[in-house]
Amino acid sequence: MNQFKLAFRLENNKLPRTLDKILVSFLKAAAENYSPVFFNKLYDKSKSIIKGYTFSCYLPEAKFCGETIELAREEFSLFFSDVDQEEFLHFFNAFQGMKHKKYPLNGNSMELVSIRMQELNEIKEHEIIVKMQSPLIVRNHNSEDNSDIYYTCETEGFAEALKDNVEIFLDKMGIDVSTADFSIEVVKGKKVVVPVFNRNTDASLGIYKLTGSCQLLNILYLAGLGTRRSAGHGKFEVIG
Numbered sequence: 001m002n003q004f005k006l007a008f009r010l011e012n013n014k015l016p017r018t019l020d021k022i023l024v025s026f027l028k029a030a031a032e033n034y035s036p037v038f039f040n041k042l043y044d045k046s047k048s049i050i051k052g053y054t055f056s057c058y059l060p061e062a063k064f065c066g067e068t069i070e071l072a073r074e075e076f077s078l079f080f081s082d083v084d085q086e087e088f089l090h091f092f093n094a095f096q097g098m099k100h101k102k103y104p105l106n107g108n109s110m111e112l113v114s115i116r117m118q119e120l121n122e123i124k125e126h127e128i129i130v131k132m133q134s135p136l137i138v139r140n141h142n143s144e145d146n147s148d149i150y151y152t153c154e155t156e157g158f159a160e161a162l163k164d165n166v167e168i169f170l171d172k173m174g175i176d177v178s179t180a181d182f183s184i185e186v187v188k189g190k191k192v193v194v195p196v197f198n199r200n201t202d203a204s205l206g207i208y209k210l211t212g213s214c215q216l217l218n219i220l221y222l223a224g225l226g227t228r229r230s231a232g233h234g235k236f237e238v239i240g
Contacts, residue, residue: 001120001222002088003081006095008110010074015059016106017067018195020232023055023078026103026110027091027230034094042087050172053082053091054224056134056235076110079133079235081120083173083223121238123217128210129187129240135194135203136234138162139227153189153204165226166216175219182212184225196228203233 016022032039042049056079061072082088095115102109138151138161151158167179189206210217224234 001122001218003079003118003120003222004092004095005114005116005118006078006080006112007114007116008076008078009113010071010076010105010111011102011109012107013071013074014108015069015071015076017064017069018198019057019069020195021197022105023057024231026098029103030091030094030098033097034090038090038094050169051230052084052087052173052223053080054134054222054229054235055080055232057232079118081222081224081235083175083219120221123214123221123238126181126211126214126217128217128238129207130210130236131207131239132205132234132236134224134233134235135192135205136162136236137194137196137201137203137226137228138165140164150202152191152202153186153206153208154191158186158204159184162226166220169223169229170219173223177216177219178213179216182216183210185209185211194233196231196233201228207239208236 028039028043031042042051058077059069059071060076063070080091082091092115095112098112100111100113102111138158140149140161151161162184163179163182166182170177170179185208187207187209189204189208192203192205193200194203221238223229225236226234
């Protein structure tokens with residue numbers, strides 16, 4: 001089990017608050033530059049395609065100032081994992097094609113300067129303690145009226161809604177693994193509000209206990225938890 005660490009160099013230390021939108025566009029550009037076939041497999045607008053990957057960012061000493069994120073240095077890192085290993089390797093080639101090319105930001109630019117493979121320890125316990133590396137978004141979507149209800153660690157129904165999200169993900173990915181013993185318990189969580197494609201959205205950060213089969217937990221370790229995973233949400237690290 002592995003993840004990529006992508007290191008980016010910036011022209012200046014200011015990033016837009018809507019960084020998620022820019023990073024999604026970067027992933028799309030990388031895929032399209034690498035292979036139109038690969039791009040269409042993931043991002044064909046005529047289809048609803050669920051993704052098997054997630055990512056999180058390390059923003060050094062970030063200060064959130066209105067619509068701007070100010071960093072201590074002109075650099076940041078992105079951590080990327082994917083439950084589909086073939087897709088993961090395709091992304092490696094796609095990222096290689098973007099190295100040392102300046103990608104535009106709002107009043108800035110980012111340049112991918114290195115790609116490192118990092119090993120993730122396989123989960124071998126049925127209970128683990130995790131820390132969210134990117135905000136966890138839990139959503140109940142009503143397809144009849146296209147409405148959404150968002151849950152945080154502070155609201156009733158959070159655990160049940162997350163389990164529903166996990167089951168929907170597994171079903172759409174065609175992964176046959178039981179969720180019968182899956183659960184989440186808040187250890188030290190907090191509600192946050194994050195921009196998701198310019199819309200403020202309720203989410204959760206903090207520390208949680210996850211219970212489930214080792215197979216399921218390892219899948220979620222690579223794919224992330226909840227919804228909007230492919231927009232940089234739901235990635236966690238195992239801390240115990």
